Amino acid sequence: MTDRELAKAYDPKDVEPRWYAYWIEENVFAAVDDAADPRPVYVLPMPPPNVTGSLHMGHAMTCTLEDILVRSFRMRGYNTLWLPGIDHAGIATQTVIERQLKREGTNRHQLGRERFVERIWEWKATSGGRITEQQRVMGTSADWPRTRFTMDAEMSRAVREAFVRLYEEGLIYRGTRLIYWDCEAQTVLSNLEVENEPAKGELFEFAYQVEGGEGELVVATTRPETMLGDTAVAVHPSDPRYTHLHGKRLVHPFVNRTIPVITDGILVDPEFGTGAVKVTPAHDFNDHATGKRHGLEEISILNLDGTLNAEGGPFAGMDRFVARKAVKKALEDKGLARGSKPHDLVLPRSERSGTIVEPMISTQWFVKMQPLAEPALAAVRSGETRIIPEEWTKTYEHFLSNILDWCISRQLWWGHRIPAFHCTDGHITVTREDTLCRCGTCGKPVTQDEDVLDTWFSSGLWPFSTLGWPAQTPALSKFYPASDLETGYDILFFWVARMMMMGIHFMGKAPFSRVLLHGMVVDETGEKMSKVKGNVIDPLDLIHGATFDTVVEKALPGAPPDEALKKFKRAYPSAAQMGAGFPAYGGDALRFTLASYSPQAKRIPLSPRKIEGYRHFCNKIWNATRFALPFLEGAQVADTPPAATLLANRWILSRLDAVTRTARQGIDDFRLDEATQGLYDFFWNELCSWYLELTKPVFGGRKEDEPRRDDDAARETRDVLAYTLEAAMRLLHPFVPFITEEIWQKLPRPGTA
RNA sequence: GGGCGCAUAACUCAGUGGUAGAGUGCGUCCUUCACACGGACGAAGUCGCAGGUUCAAAUCCUGCUGCGCCCACCA
Numbered sequence: 112m113t114d115r116e117l118a119k120a121y122d123p124k125d126v127e128p129r130w131y132a133y134w135i136e137e138n139v140f141a142a143v144d145d146a147a148d149p150r151p152v153y154v155l156p157m158p159p160p161n162v163t164g165s166l167h168m169g170h171a172m173t174c175t176l177e178d179i180l181v182r183s184f185r186m187r188g189y190n191t192l193w194l195p196g197i198d199h200a201g202i203a204t205q206t207v208i209e210r211q212l213k214r215e216g217t218n219r220h221q222l223g224r225e226r227f228v229e230r231i232w233e234w235k236a237t238s239g240g241r242i243t244e245q246q247r248v249m250g251t252s253a254d255w256p257r258t259r260f261t262m263d264a265e266m267s268r269a270v271r272e273a274f275v276r277l278y279e280e281g282l283i284y285r286g287t288r289l290i291y292w293d294c295e296a297q298t299v300l301s302n303l304e305v306e307n308e309p310a311k312g313e314l315f316e317f318a319y320q321v322e323g324g325e326g327e328l329v330v331a332t333t334r335p336e337t338m339l340g341d342t343a344v345a346v347h348p349s350d351p352r353y354t355h356l357h358g359k360r361l362v363h364p365f366v367n368r369t370i371p372v373i374t375d376g377i378l379v380d381p382e383f384g385t386g387a388v389k390v391t392p393a394h395d396f397n398d399h400a401t402g403k404r405h406g407l408e409e410i411s412i413l414n415l416d417g418t419l420n421a422e423g424g425p426f427a428g429m430d431r432f433v434a435r436k437a438v439k440k441a442l443e444d445k446g447l448a449r450g451s452k453p454h455d456l457v458l459p460r461s462e463r464s465g466t467i468v469e470p471m472i473s474t475q476w477f478v479k480m481q482p483l484a485e486p487a488l489a490a491v492r493s494g495e496t497r498i499i500p501e502e503w504t505k506t507y508e509h510f511l512s513n514i515l516d517w518c519i520s521r522q523l524w525w526g527h528r529i530p531a532f533h534c535t536d537g538h539i540t541v542t543r544e545d546t547l548c549r550c551g552t553c554g555k556p557v558t559q560d561e562d563v564l565d566t567w568f569s570s571g572l573w574p575f576s577t578l579g580w581p582a583q584t585p586a587l588s589k590f591y592p593a594s595d596l597e598t599g600y601d602i603l604f605f606w607v608a609r610m611m612m613m614g615i616h617f618m619g620k621a622p623f624s625r626v627l628l629h630g631m632v633v634d635e636t637g638e639k640m641s642k643v644k645g646n647v648i649d650p651l652d653l654i655h656g657a658t659f660d661t662v663v664e665k666a667l668p669g670a671p672p673d674e675a676l677k678k679f680k681r682a683y684p685s686a687a688q689m690g691a692g693f694p695a696y697g698g699d700a701l702r703f704t705l706a707s708y709s710p711q712a713k714r715i716p717l718s719p720r721k722i723e724g725y726r727h728f729c730n731k732i733w734n735a736t737r738f739a740l741p742f743l744e745g746a747q748v749a750d751t752p753p754a755a756t757l758l759a760n761r762w763i764l765s766r767l768d769a770v771t772r773t774a775r776q777g778i779d780d781f782r783l784d785e786a787t788q789g790l791y792d793f794f795w796n797e798l799c800s801w802y803l804e805l806t807k808p809v810f811g812g813r814k815e816d817e818p819r820r821d822d823d824a825a826r827e828t829r830d831v832l833a834y835t836l837e838a839a840m841r842l843l844h845p846f847v848p849f850i851t852e853e854i855w856q857k858l859p860r861p862g863t864a
Numbered sequence: 865g866g867g868c869g870c871a872u873a874a875c876u877c878a879g880u881g882g883u884a885g886a887g888u889g890c891g892u893c894c895u896u897c898a899c900a901c902g903g904a905c906g907a908a909g910u911c912g913c914a915g916g917u918u919c920a921a922a923u924c925c926u927g928c929u930g931c932g933c934c935c936a937c938c939a
Contacts, residue, residue, distance in 0.1 A: 388939050396937035509867060718876060720888055730901040738898030
């Protein structure tokens, strides 16, 4: 096959890897730091995927949308930086490695901290960050040599610097608070990492005897074991049923203490339960606040692993759930149980481990949020940063207006160690140095704080830490603030809000002028993709093709294949009639599909049939070119449209102009769906169905006995067709970069004639 | 308890104060000269329900119904 001939059907497998290699070789994704570079700048920080991650549909969406923006600006002549990276993902990664150790019959404590962390680095070197390889299959045109890992030395320096400055400014403090504790991972969690899940439980009632044998007071609870930490029972001040008990004391049935009856109009709703509330200040947020109001003792009853400590009296050593049953039984045995009824409740679960978290009193590091939140709110209110789709602005405002202090310490080993040192006298020295020997206050020997920082602390610095901050590098001055930040709406609070706060605080300017948010990719019926549901699709299977056996094995690992297949086909009705599997749709078809969904949709139901439709579109592009190429020999293509006299030629040039504006507008407004629709319609209906058909009689030569024409009309049409195709390839390129590159390289274009 | 959003053709979704749109699917026909990953023609919607504003509403407003998401410490 010569240069100017094309295969009859488009085969992405042949084309795509070839051009990716070419782009890398030609270094076309690189941004330029040089202050003297006169071009305008477009900067897009890439959301760093977890080091443990592998490409899923959400990543595919992110890569696609961002690559479209980036390629588009690059083609417009911007000095474009798409900065990629990887997140160390503290708790997620630690969990992965701990599971490995468990399989090997050991654990991190046997290994020791230093060895454990080494082990994670080893793992990272071999299998961590595989996802960045997979991103390349999507055509991701990031400036790869600038890839940052949040645990790199430079990133760590930035993290320490940020911590120290916030500490010195009084915005980071250490405090003893009621926090959420994950008993399995054995670490504190921030509020955002706790998911509240509705559940069916019971409301159990039991009686406290009044001291001196004057009757009883019945309370209701969903967590009977917490009664071991009760330090009061509260009633409503104006509840006539309990007036006679005001000021009395109650006898604890299991531990040697009496507790007061207190009145509290905030905690107690007389309508609920018995109207009397047991108060456990150390294990419940409402009770904690009540305890503060009344000066109650806070008795922690739990060990860090969720078993009961010595305060549990006869129940000490039991797991919290075992203790729950045992306490109920013991209350029954003492004749104090007063029955139970079914009750709908909300269980707080750890986002990561899935276990029910326990409120516990603990000393942790916090960031004071309000002083940081206010400028972040102001930046959006003033329009310095715009959130698109705009409806998210209210959600952002609501979050930042009601924000609580951020607990940033984690009892993990994998992460940025907190740069604080403790001496035996209890002084704390916070330092930028790697290590410290003497207390800054008294000079005694010190040890470093055992804890690490929340992963999101380092990612909150991403827009500037990746550019060399705190050093004043050329990259930092060139590329901060970024132009856009594009990501899924699910991390608006976790990540975007925190970058806004940190960016403004440390750099004095909001980190980006626009925040672009897309929805969650879900299955075709609208269900969230999950391994449990068996509806996960690996984007690479759509690109490369895969039998349903393979697809289903990944969707529902370990399940019987026919059962898994049934589930899968229920989740993707349009795949049900597809025979044995997915054909190789190619990266372009998948990208065009993902871009075609409206970004304001919160749920993006992935439809295999839709991908198929856009694969057909790619084939259409291919064949249109295949038809046109033989007629383009000797075409003159300039940067501006050729002068046209024939109606058809003038018409297609005007349509080209219109679609150019549609595509441009769609990209600028982050309405890529409108851009894809416009491009599809232009190419298929206007260019192929109408214009190409109209050119046939002008060119002639289609039948054996008909000569190819070479008159003015044919020459004008040739030049217009060449110009139009070349321009169409450039318009389509950000969306479907592979096929357009393949074709464009074969087309006559400015400077090649 | 607060907040946000959605309801348009069989499916998935755009859309606009002035005669209802796309893709896919469906029906009939066509392997004819770029493409059957194609072409031609066609069927298909009381734009959730009820009010209101307007010359005009599917589009704006109010209420209702249904669905979804987020935030929140009711024992």
